[in-house]
Amino acid sequence: xxxxxxxxxxxxxxxLLALLLLLGTLVTLVAIALPAAAxxxxxxxxxxxxxxxxxxxxxxxxxxxxxxWLIMQATVIGAADNVPQALSVFWVxxxxxxFGHVMVIRLAxxxxxxxxxxxxxxCQAVGLxxxxxxxxxxxxxxxxxxxxxxxxxxxxxxxxxHLAAAGSWLGAxxxxxxxxxxxxxxxxxxxxxxxxPIGLAAVLVLTGTALAQATVLIGNVPALVGTSYxxxxxxxxxxxxLLLGLALTNRFALxxxxxxxxxxxxxxxxxxxxxxxxxxxxxxxxxxFLAASVPALHEQPTWPFAWRPSLAAMAxxxxxxxxxxxxxxxxxxxxxxxxxxxxxxxxxxxLAIAAVMxxxxxxxxxLLWVTAYPTSYYTSPTDFAxxxxxxxxxxxxxxxxxxxxxxxxxxxPRAAQLPERPADLTAPHLWAHAxxxxxxxxxxxxxxxxxxxxxxxxxxxLSADDRxxxxxxxxxxxxxxxxxxxxAWPVPVRAPEVPIDCNGVAGxxxxxxxxxxxxxxxxxxxxxxxxxxxxxxxxxxxxxxxLSPDGxxxxxxxxxxxxTPEAWPAFAILAGLDPNVLGGTEFLVDPRGWLRxxxxxxxxxIARTQDQLITEIRQIITHPVTAQEAGAHAHHH
Amino acid sequence: xxxxFRPAVLAAVTLFARPALAHAFLTHADPAVGSEQHQxxxxxxxxxxxxxxxxxxxxxxxxxxxxxxxxxxxxxDDGQKLxxxxxxxxxxxxTVVWHxxxxxxxxxxxxxxxxxxx
Numbered sequence: 001x002x003x004x005x006x007x008x009x010x011x012x013x014x015x016l017l018a019l020l021l022l023l024g025t026l027v028t029l030v031a032i033a034l035p036a037a038a039x040x041x042x043x044x045x046x047x048x049x050x051x052x053x054x055x056x057x058x059x060x061x062x063x064x065x066x067x068x069w070l071i072m073q074a075t076v077i078g079a080a081d082n083v084p085q086a087l088s089v090f091w092v093x094x095x096x097x098x099f100g101h102v103m104v105i106r107l108a109x110x111x112x113x114x115x116x117x118x119x120x121x122x123c124q125a126v127g128l129x130x131x132x133x134x135x136x137x138x139x140x141x142x143x144x145x146x147x148x149x150x151x152x153x154x155x156x157x158x159x160x161x162h163l164a165a166a167g168s169w170l171g172a173x174x175x176x177x178x179x180x181x182x183x184x185x186x187x188x189x190x191x192x193x194x195x196x197p198i199g200l201a202a203v204l205v206l207t208g209t210a211l212a213q214a215t216v217l218i219g220n221v222p223a224l225v226g227t228s229y230x231x232x233x234x235x236x237x238x239x240x241x242l243l244l245g246l247a248l249t250n251r252f253a254l255x256x257x258x259x260x261x262x263x264x265x266x267x268x269x270x271x272x273x274x275x276x277x278x279x280x281x282x283x284x285x286x287x288x289f290l291a292a293s294v295p296a297l298h299e300q301p302t303w304p305f306a307w308r309p310s311l312a313a314m315a316x317x318x319x320x321x322x323x324x325x326x327x328x329x330x331x332x333x334x335x336x337x338x339x340x341x342x343x344x345x346x347x348x349x350x351l352a353i354a355a356v357m358x359x360x361x362x363x364x365x366x367l368l369w370v371t372a373y374p375t376s377y378y379t380s381p382t383d384f385a386x387x388x389x390x391x392x393x394x395x396x397x398x399x400x401x402x403x404x405x406x407x408x409x410x411x412x413p414r415a416a417q418l419p420e421r422p423a424d425l426t427a428p429h430l431w432a433h434a435x436x437x438x439x440x441x442x443x444x445x446x447x448x449x450x451x452x453x454x455x456x457x458x459x460x461x462l463s464a465d466d467r468x469x470x471x472x473x474x475x476x477x478x479x480x481x482x483x484x485x486x487x488a489w490p491v492p493v494r495a496p497e498v499p500i501d502c503n504g505v506a507g508x509x510x511x512x513x514x515x516x517x518x519x520x521x522x523x524x525x526x527x528x529x530x531x532x533x534x535x536x537x538x539x540x541x542x543x544x545x546x547l548s549p550d551g552x553x554x555x556x557x558x559x560x561x562x563x564t565p566e567a568w569p570a571f572a573i574l575a576g577l578d579p580n581v582l583g584g585t586e587f588l589v590d591p592r593g594w595l596r597x598x599x600x601x602x603x604x605x606i607a608r609t610q611d612q613l614i615t616e617i618r619q620i621i622t623h624p625v626t627a628q629e630a631g632a633h634a635h636h637h
Numbered sequence: 638x639x640x641x642f643r644p645a646v647l648a649a650v651t652l653f654a655r656p657a658l659a660h661a662f663l664t665h666a667d668p669a670v671g672s673e674q675h676q677x678x679x680x681x682x683x684x685x686x687x688x689x690x691x692x693x694x695x696x697x698x699x700x701x702x703x704x705x706x707x708x709x710x711x712x713x714d715d716g717q718k719l720x721x722x723x724x725x726x727x728x729x730x731x732t733v734v735w736h737x738x739x740x741x742x743x744x745x746x747x748x749x750x751x752x753x754x755x
Binding site for chain 2: 073077078099142145508509552563564
């Protein structure tokens with residue numbers, strides 16, 4: 001993150017802090033420090049006057065910091081180098097950009113609320129409404145606003161709730177400090193208790209909305225621990241837990257002491273709420289830096305540990321028994337420990353037995369951990385594109401064939417000199433490895449168990465995209481080899497993504513046709529292709545996607561053609577055929593994008609009738625690939 | 638190298654041109670990234686992962702004879718597509734350099750090429 005981005009994040013943070021303080025102070029005035037109890041000249045009446053002053057200052061700070069943020073952000077958006085440029089850019093940003101519009105509305109709402117910060121409580125309530133609205137716009141100023149459709153609306157709504165909750169809790173802490181410092185202890189304790197339900201509601205809303213945001217913007221554990229966005233989110237989570245601890249202490253330990261008017265109670269309560277305020281400010285700043293960072297979903301997560309959890313061992317009956325026995329032993333140990341805690345007489349013997357059981361059982365769970373690499377959770381950026389598969393095919397002979405062999409069987413001319421026999425890339429075992437693992441080996445190489453290099457790394461000689469292309473090719477080639485040998489793909493395989501040109505069908509890309517069955521026809525003589533259209537089956541359309549050797553065929557009505565010549569060799573590799581004999585081959589792709597059926601020319605099955613084809617299509621629609629079958633290859637989305 | 642793989646090598650140079658750190662990523666371009674066009678395209682349209690601000694997003698096209706006058710870009714599809722119109726292009730390889738400002742104010746950039754074949 002560069003200095004400008006960091007400065008923008010700080011400005012955003014300061015503005016948010018002022019806005020949350022304003023919101024929390026108004027919540028305190030409207031719902032906590034109620035005027036009914038405040039007769040003229042009472043400490044509460046005095047405190048309410050101070051709170052109004054605090055609200056005015058907070059509003060002024062929110063306006064000023066908001067203007068500063070808007071100006072700075074406009075300067076950065078417009079890349080202005082000097083003041084006149086910055087001024088002209090400022091107006092363009094205010095007039096034409098989403099950020100400009102939303103910020104102007106927010107500042108106007110705060111400006112409208114400012115004159116309402118007066119004595120009558122209804123004025124304060126209306127002011128609170130305006131401030132909540134202005135805070136609720138936050139989603140439109142950040143990542144949430146850049147999402148579209150239902151997901152985007154949900155994120156914006158969730159961020160609005162998040163801000164309102166943060167304001168009602170964290171923003172109300174400084175006013176609470178003021179109340180505790182100025183009111184007699186029992187009255188201050190009453191204020192703290194009145195704050196409790198608001199705080200509790202805020203914590204629940206914050207947790208729920210944060211989970212929703214994290215699900216979309218971070219997505220999974222590797223992204224949480226392996227990206228800078230995820231790491232800032234973890235810091236924020238840590239601060240939130242600390243806040244929660246402080247809040248619980250305040251509510252359940254210190255409020256009672258304050259109520260009893262204990263001598264040091266007020267001092268401790270003040271210290272604790274001030275600490276809570278400080279931690280809360282940290283959480284808001286962390287949020288601002290999150291908004292300035294690239295969301296984890298756009299980044300490849302770097303796995304920081306040498307091990308990762310894996311259920312691969314559970315596929316082996318012996319290993320599965322070992323893991324299950326260990327889990328049973330651990331469960332029994334926990335039961336024994338609980339019994340010991342309950343039954344005082346046997347406490348120490350029981351705890352000792354539980355410890356011994358754990359000591360012997362826990363190491364067996366090592367089976368659930370496998371070696372991991374920094375790239376273990378990388379996902380291929382290629383979408384298994386036809387272009388990428390074809391490019392991998394051009395890279396394989398020069399870079400891989402010497403050891404792995406021209407056909408990938410691990411029998412290249414140099415194989416005999418190596419300490420380890422090179423992997424047979426056509427073996428089904430390939431599918432047990434995730435893309436990220438293959439990528440690490442291609443990048444960094446593989447060490448032989450007894451030392452030395454089993455496979456060199458290509459990180460310095462091949463670009464990352466070339467390495468991903470090789471992985472796509474190796475998978476496609478593995479599938480094609482199995483198709484020739486066993487007449488079936490070894491695992492469900494994705495249809496390659498191809499750019500398409502359609503006539504009467506919407507879409508630029510074959511992935512946009514998901515939801516329909518694709519009938520992919522390799523036409524070697526596409527001068528006048530005629531295919532009888534297939535009526536919808538179970539409400540699902542069947543679209544014909546035509547391939548031609550040079551990618552120049554035109555689509556017939558209701559049909560698509562591959563708009564890249566790479567589609568031809570890519571599908572040939574998946575069929576295990578030489579591109580020169582692919583003509584006449586047909587593939588069926590199911591509505592979720594899996595390759596499901598293949599007819600090669602000259603095979604008896606190719607002379608099938610329209611009815612047989614329809615039966616096959618209905619079968620594909622009614623029997624989708626399950627998540628379990630999809631397995632390791634499922635991440636080619 | 639056979640005729641199927643020739644364009645693949647061309648694409649190899651340009652295909653995966655991605656910005657290093659950014660938010661509005663290119664998801665699709667028309668003419669396609671690294672593609673060969675038999676008909677000169679009349680516009681360059683780039684689809685992004687997020688809506689972009691047209692006032693602060695640009696598409697520059699440079700051909701064999703220098704920069705092409707495309708005029709200011711406009712957005713389509715609720716801001717998710719950015720487009721410029723092209724004059725009739727002569728055969729040759731064209732480089733498209735794009736700068737995008739997403740509606741969440743984050744900036745991205747990238748480039749790709751396409752070729753007009755006679």
